[in-house]
Amino acid sequence: MADEKPAPPKPAPPKAAPPPKPPAVMAATPWEDNLTRELTDRFGDGACEFRTYLGQNFILVKPDMVVGLIEYLKMGAGFDYLVDITAVDWPERAERFDLVYILYSFSRNARVRIKTQIAEGQRAASVVPVHPTANWLEREVFDMFGIGFTGHPDLRRILMPDEWQGHPLRKDYSILGQDQRWVEENLGVESGQ
């Protein structure tokens, strides 16, 4: 190893302290147009936060508002195609999951994302009554992240086996992780790796 040995304990750094790292946040800018004004009128000031990043618009809302907002966007604003539902895990955050809904409007030829934060164990409201597409998409989020959806007609695992323990796309699930008991019982091997 050519690396230098760690320097002996010295209280003062040799130079001025390096500038503090800029906080790692998305450089999103506020977004305002007719749609955002319409939504502010409908849902009240401050209920939705409108942002845009790289030309892509998204709305930050509280979890209990999601279904109402998506329903309004479908019925009142033409966002009639639910493209995708997914989640992102931020384990160090109090509300650890970002739940992301991607909507598209055929009439406007525009996309919008809706993002909300869900805590561990908290259940989101299902959007299946508004968009039947959500059925499998929510099942996948449940399977991969363990986020429950109230009002979902058939909340089962979809990609992993039904008896599997654990939710693979959580950040604390190791990439080599597996349900040891399931693998032994069903595959007859000690490890699938």
Next chain:
Amino acid sequence: MPETTFLDSTELVLNMGPQHPSTHGVLRVILKLDGEKVMGTDCVIGYLHRGVEKIAEARTYTQFNPYVDRLDYVAAVSNGLGYCLAVEKLLNTEAPPRAQVVRVILTELNRIASHLLWLGTHALDIGAVTPVFYCFREREEILKIFEKYCGARLTTHAFRIGGLQYETYDGFEDEVKAFCDMFPPKVDEYEELLTQNRIWVKRLKDVGILNAEDCKRYGVTGPVLRAAGVDWDLRKAQPYSGYEKYDFLIPTRQNGDTYDRYMIRMEEMRQATRIIRQAVEGIPDGPIMAKVPKVIKPPVGEAYVSIEAPKGELGYYIVSDGSTQPYRVRVRPPSFVNLQALDRMVRGALIADVVAVIGTLDIVLGEVDR
């Protein structure tokens, strides 16, 4: 009171797959039948789940690129294009013009290859054995071009973030032009075999109807949506890679049945040939790589980028935490979402139609299960 036994039930539960030639991979469908009539279905998927989205979080952006080829493995070039465009969006950069044109050529060739594989196997499911040989004959020509270009036939890894790794080989343009001359008459040939064929028409007409309303409700995209009369194709609606420069049509039909979806895909092959011909005649000179850093490190942020893959809208939602590895990659696979409409399409139909409908949805299980 006499005990109820299974003989008293009028419903028969039948398991189809996962090892079944007409499920195009490892799809398992549990069918509830009343005689020959389908009362309901339940799809069991996940047999091919490899955790691609999890793998992405443990690879760098560049390392993950070849993995996406293994999603929809019959249209690997499209997968690669979508991924590269998504990362380029995060980097706020764009491939140079020459790379974009070559990308379009290869992607459209791949669209034809994917549709040919669909046509061959779909016809085989219905009982027409001949077309598969014709389709694979022409598909071979496309795979030869891929092989010469990048060394691989299926999982091509043709594109790089920022452009292309390889310059086109000597004679690339001539071979692509020769393909464009050779191919359209072959599509007529397939049509001669099938379009007016009485068995073909009887098996496909009014089977598995999905109207425009239901397509939108179930998020169905691609040829299935266009067969229901919705004139929507991401190449026109939100052009990428310079698709706005090409003159081509988006075929639509009105009935939304299996026959219309067949006609749509046949026409899409012709239109793809038109795009390729225009592209190959105007490949500009210039660099094939944009100036992207050796180590890809997009700023903190997120982007959703989607393309019109042969099966429908293929999207990538990538979240970057500013490191060299993506924090989260979500693939929005068209096959997964389209497959969900299967139940709606076969309810009340005959059991033989299930095979036709699975074929017409053109699913690839590698993409459904990821």
